[in-house]
Amino acid sequence: MPLPFLHFRTLYHRISHSNTPLSVRKLMAAAVPISPSNTRLGWIGTGVMGQSMCAHLIRAGYTLTVFNxxxxxxxxxLDIGANLAASPHDVASQSDVVFTIVGYPSDVRSVLLDPNSGALAGLKSGGILVDMTTSDPSLAVEISAAASSKNCHSIDAPVSGGDRGAKNGTLAIFAGGDESIVKKLEPLFTPLGKVNYMGSSGKGQYAKLANQITIASTMVGLIEGMIYAHKAGLDVGLYLDAISTGAAGTKSLDLYGKRILKRDFAAGFYVNHFVKDLGICLKECEKLGIALPGLALAQQLYVSLKAHGEGDLGTQALILVLERLNNVSLPPLV
Known part of the structure; x- marks a missing residue:
């Protein structure tokens, strides 16, 4: 029977149980294109980001099994067709590719590597793990090694773009791992945003951490500019419109400027998670022997938000710290 008409799982079974050398088997398996008709997906973590991302794949026609x-x-x-599993292990046992986007590195370790309930324990040979959580680069390397020992694959693919990027399918995806597997996964990444191959395992995480460092200082600058404009007697809404097309125009301004003026602090990305991310960044800076004072300042400001019990707000709530520091309150946008 010609190759295109062989069912994926039948073909993979023939490949994986033949006497063909492992390197050739991997190439043959990678050559089978992913499509809704031959690839079952699993999704672990259906929060602010995961829910929208998962919905895009369901609407693209894929069968999904989810766990939260x-x-x-x-x-x-579930209302649009997903199936619910009782554990990450159960998700993986019913999936060819398993995505995760959870809160903290400890959560990643638990849902993927727990020997009893973790996804890797339930994944069949040839399966693929795709961790989209912002996590430790060293953990990504560890997961990749554990997956390889089971003749599986692991890609670290954290994302940037917040809740709006997730809803609109315009996320920036930073992928680390085997480049051929990243290319194989492109039909799954495309509904979510733009995938950027960054290098070997862990490099996706390094790219996302650098992204967070950039965002942290940009957000501080945005907020400080707004406070200054207010104290100088400017209409802050007009000020934001004026700078949006100049050199100060940024994605952070586009996403959060008007939200801040509307006092909309709902989480597109949680303060608690940003504190986690910046903490990982500082730890990696120590390992690399570099000092980034802007990152250190931003971390202190966001820790202040968390200390005030505002960790479940969005990162744009940084305005609250600067308002308290300067004893001012920006007038809400009417």
Missing amino acids: RTPSKAQPL
């Missing part, structure tokens, strides 16, 4: 620690958060996905 709080099952009610997965209900909107």
Whole structure:
């Protein structure tokens, strides 16, 4: 039977159980294109980001099995056709590719590497793990090695773009791992945004951490400019419009400027998670022997938000710290 008409799992079974050398088997498996008709997907973590991302794949025609620690958060996905699993292990046992986007590195380790309930323990030979959480580069390398020992693959693919990027399918995806596997996964990345191959395992995480360092200082500059404009007697809304097409125009301004003036602090990206990310950045800076004072200042300011019990707000809530520091309050946008 010609190759295009062989069912994916039948073909992979023939490849993986033949006497063909492992390197050739991997190339043959990678050559089978991913499509809704031959690839079952799993998704672990259906929060602010994961829910929209997962929905894009369901609407693209893929069969998805999902898991969330709080099952009610997965209900909107079940309503559009997803299946609910009882554990990450159960997700993986029903999937060819498993995505994760959870909170912290400890969560990543638990949902992927736990020997009893983790996804890798339930993944069949040839399966692929795609971790989209911002996490430790060293953990990405560890997961990749563990997956390889089971004749599976792991890609670290953290994302940037916040809740709007997730909803609009315009995320920046930073991928680390085997380049041929990243290319194989492009049909799954395309509904989510633009994938950027950054290098070997862990390099996706390094790219995302550099991205967070850039965002942190940009957000501080945006907020300080708004405070200064207000104290100088400017209409802050007019000021933001004026700078948006100049050299100060940024994605952070586009995403958060008007939200701040509307006092909309709903999380597109949680302060708690940003504090986690910047903490990982500082730890990696120590390993690399570099000092980034802007990063250190931003971390202190965001830790202040968390200390005030505002960790579940969005990162744009940084305005609250500067308002307290300067004893001012920006007038809300009417």
